[in-house]
Amino acid sequence: SGMYSTGRMLRDLALNGQGPRAFTRLTKNGLPLVGTxxxxxxxxxxxxxxxxxxxEAFNYVVSFATISGMWAWIMIxxxxxRYRRMADAGLLPQSSFKAPGAPYTSWFALLFIGMVIVMMAIDKDARISLYCAPLWALILFVSYRALRSRTPSDPEKTSAETR
Incomplete structure (x- = not known):
C-alpha cells in the first residue's frame, strides 16, 4: 500500500508541474505504474x-529521517x-492567531533542534546523516530549480491522455 500511495502522490506532484511528467501516466486500469x-x-x-x-541500517535510516524532519521544522x-518581524514592521498583515510566547518560543525550539544536531554529531551512528544532509539538500535544490520553470500540467488533458 505504501508503494501504491507513493505512486499516487508522485502522480499528483507531476500533474501540478512539481515532478517528472512520466509520473502522470496511468495503466489502462488506472494504476500509476511509473510512480509505483x-x-x-x-x-x-x-x-x-x-x-x-x-x-547500523535502522539507525542510519532513522537518523536521516530525523534530519529531514528537523530541517522542515527549522524552515517553519x-x-x-521572519513573518512576525515583517508583520510587526507593518510590511505584512498581522495574523489573527498569535502564537503563545512568540517569538521566544520559536527561538527556543530552534535552540532545542540545534542541541539535537549537536548530539547527533557526537553519536557515531547518527553522524552519517549529518554528512549526507548537505548532499541531499543539493540534490533537492537542483531538482527544484530544474522543475520550477515548468508549468503545471492540465489534469483533464493528462488524465485523458494517460487512460
Whole structure:
C-alpha cells in the first residue's frame, strides 16, 4: 500500500508541474505504474543499506529521517520568525492567531533542534546523516530549480491522455 500511495502522490506532484511528467501516466486500469515502480526501486535502496550495514541500517535510516524532519521544522520556525518581524514592521498583515510566547518560543525550539544536531554529531551512528544532509539538500535544490520553470500540467488533458 505504501508503494501504491507513493505512486499516487508522485502522480499528483507531476500533474501540478512539481515532478517528472512520466509520473502522470496511468495503466489502462488506472494504476500509476511509473510512480509505483519508482517507489519500489527506492525501497530497494533500503534493502541495499540493510545488506551492506545490517547492524547500523535502522539507525542510519532513522537518523536521516530525523534530519529531514528537523530541517522542515527549522524552515517553519525561521519563516514564522521572519513573518512576525515583517508583520510587526507593518510590511505584512498581522495574523489573527498569535502564537503563545512568540517569538521566544520559536527561538527556543530552534535552540532545542540545534542541541539535537549537536548530539547527533557526537553519536557515531547518527553522524552519517549529518554528512549526507548537505548532499541531499543539493540534490533537492537542483531538482527544484530544474522543475520550477515548468508549468503545471492540465489534469483533464493528462488524465485523458494517460487512460
Amino acid at each position: 515502480t519508482f517507489s519500489a526501486a527506492l525501497m530497494l535502496v533500503g534493502v541495499g543499506i540493510n545488506y551492506q550495514w545490517p547492524g 520556525l525561521v519563516s514564522q520568525i
